[in-house]
Amino acid sequence: MPEPTYIVLIKQVPDMDEVEFDYEEGRVDRSSAPLEPNPFDLNALEEAVKYKEELGGEVLAISMGPKQAESTLKDAIARGADEGILLHGREFAGSDTWATSLALAHAIETAGSCDIIFAGEKTVDGDTGQVGPEVAEYLDIPHVAFVSDVTKRGEKEIQVESETWGATYLKSMNLPGLITVTKDVNEPRLPSFKDKQRARKAEITTWGIDDISIDPDNLGVTGSPTRVANMEVPPPEERESLILREDPGNSVNQLLEKLDLGREN
Amino acid sequence: MxxxxxxxxxxxxxxxxxxxxxxxxxxxxxxxxxxxxxxxxxxxxxxxxxxxxxxxxxxxxxxxxxxxxxxxxxxxxxxxxxxxxxxxxxxxxxxxxxxxxxxxxxxxxxxxxxxxxxxxxxxxxxxxxxxxxxxxxxxxxxxxxxxxxxxxxxxxxxxxxxxxxxxxxxxxxxxxxxxxxxxxxxxQVEVLEERRGKKVNLEDAEVVVAAGRGLKKEEDFELIEDLASFFDGKVGASRPLVDDGWIGRAHQVGYSGRRVKPRIYIACGISGQSQHLAGMKDSDMIIAINSDPSAPIFDYADYGLVGDLYEVVPELTRQLKGE
Incomplete structure (x- = not known):
């Protein structure tokens, strides 16, 4: 039996606490913020590493993006991934979720056999959550989204709790399959100094369009079914506030008079 | 077509x-x-x-x-x-x-x-x-x-x-x-069991009462819970409290947590960082309680109460209950 392979889809995103928005020019200043792995993807990675710790195998992190996304893949290696692959090239730039999913699915096929694909429920910049399920559909494998707990790790089957239909469902999925995870699923481990040192020296494989046999007409701005026609950066919506500064008793009293909130019940 | x-x-x-x-x-x-x-x-x-x-x-x-x-x-x-x-x-x-x-x-x-x-x-x-x-x-x-x-x-x-x-x-x-x-x-996928209501579902709550750094101890969530329970609402929290393990991830309001749009959002001791605002600024009504009158949260609130949450929150609960 070959060792199982776990693939983690990971994206480099700006640290959202630091990004600056130019409300007058209507643009995002991406260079204003340090880059980091998408926080949800770290939960996905942690889950892959846990699987590996329980059943053996290899964890492969795949990202698509500019050259500097290598640092995110090195970060993934420090946190337990065995290998990092970066899809990179001008043809990929400007891809929407459909084109991105197509590229990632080609990369997964190129990597060989794969047992489970792990993805975050969404990214904090694009915020679509579409890439995971689109990859699963393209690869013709099942998926479970919004996984908040992995309850059983098997070689042929995974059992998870999934948040959907306003409830939690315990589901089993035959493998190969894909899951997208929420923040509830685990607490990602912090890499040790030694892990970071090791990861710094790791080689990241870079693949271009020829390596994954994809038609460039399906990629980038030209290949994407959707395009951004324009973008607004609306100033944050401030409200007309009534500020009460008296002692608590009076302030609360005034508030409740304004609100007419059920003191009668 | x-x-x-x-x-x-x-x-x-x-x-x-x-x-x-x-x-x-x-x-x-x-x-x-x-x-x-x-x-x-x-x-x-x-x-x-x-x-x-x-x-x-x-x-x-x-x-x-x-x-x-x-x-x-x-x-x-x-x-x-x-x-x-x-x-x-x-x-x-x-x-x-x-x-x-x-x-x-x-x-x-x-x-x-x-x-x-x-x-x-x-x-x-x-x-x-x-x-x-x-x-x-x-x-x-x-x-x-x-x-x-x-x-x-x-x-x-x-x-x-x-x-x-x-x-x-x-x-x-x-x-x-x-x-x-x-x-x-x-x-390929099979449902084994439906576990309703096990997880907190902040997104559907009509009222969310949330705490931030103004809360000094984990046990003090009781004050927040008391107020939330008056409305039959849910308890939320800003990221630092979740990171410190005081309350589960499912309660986190913000872009790396939940995005909520309740009828009433009461922010207690929350300064109003963009991380948090992204998760609640679309609420129908926002009430902010904070001891710092210059806290950004007041710019996004319909009603702001300047004061110590340890005094204001219990007072609000008390008056609501008509005590």
Missing amino acids: SDVMVFAENNGNKIHPVSYELLGKGKELADKLGGELTAALLSGTSLPAGELIERGADRVYRGTAERLAEPIESSYREVLVQVIEEANPEVILIGATNFGRSLAPRVAMALDTSLTADCTGLDIDEEKNFVQIRPAFSGNILAHIKSRTSPQLATVRYRVFPEAGIEEGKEGEVIDVELSLGGEDTK
């Missing part, structure tokens, strides 16, 4: 209210496109189509299959693609619920077509293009998206558009579709 189709999400016995919101917006889009408004009502057991018609649908494609009684995307993908191919709509609207956001990408990829996530604005421009407006960068920007493929799919955020009103006695057509749901691939 200039029809607009609404996916009427349901859990087998009840249509999700986002479907009625989509009918309202969908009607407007269909009128501008010069097409009809249709609905796909797919479920495990037969559901009445009447309300979809009374709320604006000209035609309802209704189909049942036992496996649709459970939230399994690949089953729904198969039958929704079937109905889309039969009805041939130009625009397909799906609620951006967890299920919708998980199902729609499979449908879009199966049809090799465009999908825009989590829209908060939808329009038809003068050239009859479908314009999809959606927040990105954790709500800090609004992108206007157009598609070059057909049909065009969008998921639409819940509680953004008003529900379509009911026009009693309105007539429409119900087409009962014989669903073919045989594919082996729909049997």
Whole structure:
């Protein structure tokens, strides 16, 4: 039996606490913020590493993006991934979720056999959550989204709790399959100094369009079914506030008079 | 083909209210496109189509299959693609619920077509293009998206558009579709158990009372819980408290946590960092309690109470209870 392979889809995103928005020019200043792995993807990675710790195998992190996304893949290696692959090239730039999913699915096929694909429920910049399920559909494998707990790790089957239909469902999925995870699923481990040192020296494989046999007409701005026609950066919506500064008793009293909130019940 | 189709999400016995919101917006889009408004009502057991018609649908494609009684995307993908191919709509609207956001990408990829996530604005421009407006960068920007493929799919955020009103006695057509749901691939996922109510569901709460760094000890969440329980509401928290392990992730409000839009949001000892604001600024009413009068949260609040949460929160609970 070959060792199982776990693939983690990971994206480099700006640290959202630091990004600056130019409300007058209507643009995002991406260079204003340090880059980091998408926080949800770290939960996905942690889950892959846990699987590996329980059943053996290899964890492969795949990202698509500019050259500097290598640092995110090195970060993934420090946190337990065995290998990092970066899809990179001008043809990929400007891809929407459909084109991105197509590229990632080609990369997964190129990597060989794969047992489970792990993805975050969404990214904090694009915020679509579409890439995971689109990859699963393209690869013709099942998926479970919004996984908040992995309850059983098997070689042929995974059992998870999934948040959907306003409830939690315990589901089993035959493998190969894909899951997208929420923040509830685990607490990602912090890499040790030694892990970071090791990861710094790791080689990241870079693949271009020829390596994954994809038609460039399906990629980038030209290949994407959707395009951004324009973008607004609306100033944050401030409200007309009534500020009460008296002692608590009076302030609360005034508030409740304004609100007419059920003191009668 | 200039029809607009609404996916009427349901859990087998009840249509999700986002479907009625989509009918309202969908009607407007269909009128501008010069097409009809249709609905796909797919479920495990037969559901009445009447309300979809009374709320604006000209035609309802209704189909049942036992496996649709459970939230399994690949089953729904198969039958929704079937109905889309039969009805041939130009625009397909799906609620951006967890299920919708998980199902729609499979449908879009199966049809090799465009999908825009989590829209908060939808329009038809003068050239009859479908314009999809959606927040990105954790709500800090609004992108206007157009598609070059057909049909065009969008998921639409819940509680953004008003529900379509009911026009009693309105007539429409119900087409009962014989669903073919045989594919082996729909049997790859199985529901073993439904565990309702185990997890906190902040998104559906009418009232959220949330605490931030102003809270000094984990045990003091009791004050927040007392106030929340008066409203039968839920307890939220800003990221630092969650990071410190004082309360579970499911309670975190913000872009890396939950995005909520309750009727009333009460922020207690929360300064109002953009991380947190992104998760609650669209609430109907915001009440902020903070001892620092210059805290940014006051700029986003309808009512601000300057004071120590340890005094103000219990006082508010006490007066509400009429003690």
